[in-house]
Amino acid sequence: MQVTIAGAGIIGLSIAWRLAQRGVRVVVRDKGRVAGEASWAGAGMLAPGGEFRSESRWTRLAIESLAEYGAFVEELTMATGMRIDYRVCGALELAMDEEEKKALDRPRPEGIVVEEVTAAGAGYFAPVAKDAIRAARWFPNEAVVDPRDMCAALAGACRALGVEIRENDAVARCEGPAVIASGAWASQIAGMEAAPRSFPVKGHLLGYRCKKESLPPIVRHGHHYALQRENGFTIFGSDERPDVWDSTPDPESARHLAEAASALLPRLLDRAPDEVWAGLRPGSTAGEPVVEQMPGKDIWLAYGHFRNGILLAPVTARLIAASIVSSLGRG
Ligand SMILES: Cc1cc2nc3c(=O)[nH]c(=O)nc-3n(C[C@H](O)[C@H](O)[C@H](O)COP(=O)(O)OP(=O)(O)OC[C@H]3O[C@@H](n4cnc5c(N)ncnc54)[C@H](O)[C@@H]3O)c2cc1C
Known part of the structure; x- marks a missing residue:
């Protein structure tokens, strides 16, 4: 079984890495280059206190992701030997x-x-x-992290596990098994009409x-x-x-x-x-990250992280990889 990931930003790359670690064959396709969009531009604050004002599932996940970050960075550094500016x-x-x-x-x-x-x-x-x-x-x-360091290390860790990363290769339609991690562009992919709109x-x-x-x-x-x-x-x-x-x-x-x-x-x-x-x-029109399986389909959605995609990458990768592995395992 091969999983296609549409989008080589921090979200798509983190999911690809976690899936490859669990023995899944992964192809990451990006319409442009690896981490050429929001994940290149992001500041890299890991700061739920400034971003999450009320109790919600995503507030709890943001706090969890912050707590997991140090271990995530250390694992990535060990896997690649690449330096990541994280403090x-x-x-x-x-x-x-x-x-x-x-x-x-x-x-x-x-x-x-x-x-x-x-x-x-x-x-x-x-x-x-x-x-x-x-x-x-x-x-x-x-904490702070340099998102460009993160993406370079994630791409390196993915390639070391055999993930194929294809640049200038846009995904035109949802064909499973696939993960839509296409950031602001997610809704432009055919088959995404029923999902919350990205912008x-x-x-x-x-x-x-x-x-x-x-x-x-x-x-x-x-x-x-x-x-x-x-x-x-x-x-x-x-x-x-x-x-x-x-x-x-x-x-x-x-x-x-x-x-x-x-x-x-x-x-x-x-x-x-x-x-x-x-x-x-x-x-996203959901007003929060869209991180879930499309009902009845082997398509997973991972977009809409708005101001906190760098912070939420570890927890998003954990949730999506676990859902895919349990679903493919059952299938
Ligand atoms: C100014 C600014 C400051 C920020 N500061 C922070 C911060 O301090 N902390 C924080 O946590 N977050 C911050 N963010 C937010 C963070 O950068 C994003 O939430 C995060 O990068 C989203 O990652 P992503 O992988 O979903 O999207 P992206 O990095 O945009 O990746 C999506 C990828 O999908 C590709 N793609 C699109 N359509 C297709 C298609 N059809 N087929 C294949 N590929 C496709 C794109 O080319 C792109 O590479 C900031 C963002 C900005 C702009």
Whole structure:
């Protein structure tokens, strides 16, 4: 039995790896190149505290995925010998006025670890504009990973187990056994009409070459966030433009983001960015990731991870691989 995976982003590659480890023959087909879309563009925050506001199945899965991440990265590193920039660096969430402070005080879903810190404490963790801070919270378990490292290692681990990865080879229709892991494009595949519709949500990121370790944790304020790679490259984001299919960066959006970056981290980001890029987050009309078997068919759906596909890759791969193996085993 051979399983086709439509999409070589972090979701398709993670599923392919888990399936191949369980002895399933896998072909991954991508309409473009490996990890050329959202999984290339993503910032790589592993931060359920900033993203999941209420109790739900996906909040629980996000917390599980964060807890599994270290082991996932270690297994991948052992399998490939490739370096992955992954660090449990914590996240600092800031409020600059009374309204934002109220939002910080709201109850968090169970399992999200959060601690109170003073403005002075926040300044100790990161080079933020301390005088502007009204309140701050610290999320000690949150982490960052470089999604490009992840995808390169996943592709390497897949190939080492015999997975065939075909680039420039679009899947036109659902023909099982198959996994539709085609991100924002999932609904363009024939046979997907009954499934929740996928759509793009364009987002920009700015990159600044900074001194190593000049921003240890993730910093977030409202819709904005900053994080740093191990080599000091600092990423600031982001915005959301639903239903825009063009991933070319827009200069006006970049200018707005750069202003926000210099207001939040004036000692670090008060200058023009060195790089600007954009990507298409995979939204879905389900309002949450679509990770399930199509009723009565040997087609599995794995798309719609929106702002959290890097975080949710380990748990998505675990769920889909287990479902496929048990279904094929029964068949
Ligand atoms: C600006 C920005 C910041 C982000 N920050 C974070 C973050 O900090 N943390 C986090 O967890 N997530 C983040 N995300 C979201 C994350 O990047 C995505 O949720 C994740 O990459 C989705 O992975 P995917 O594999 O489903 O989609 P993609 O990476 O888009 O992969 C889908 C693949 O399917 C291919 N494809 C499409 N149609 C077909 C077809 N017919 N046949 C074959 N192949 C096809 C595409 O070419 C593509 O390679 C961010 C995204 C953006 C844009």
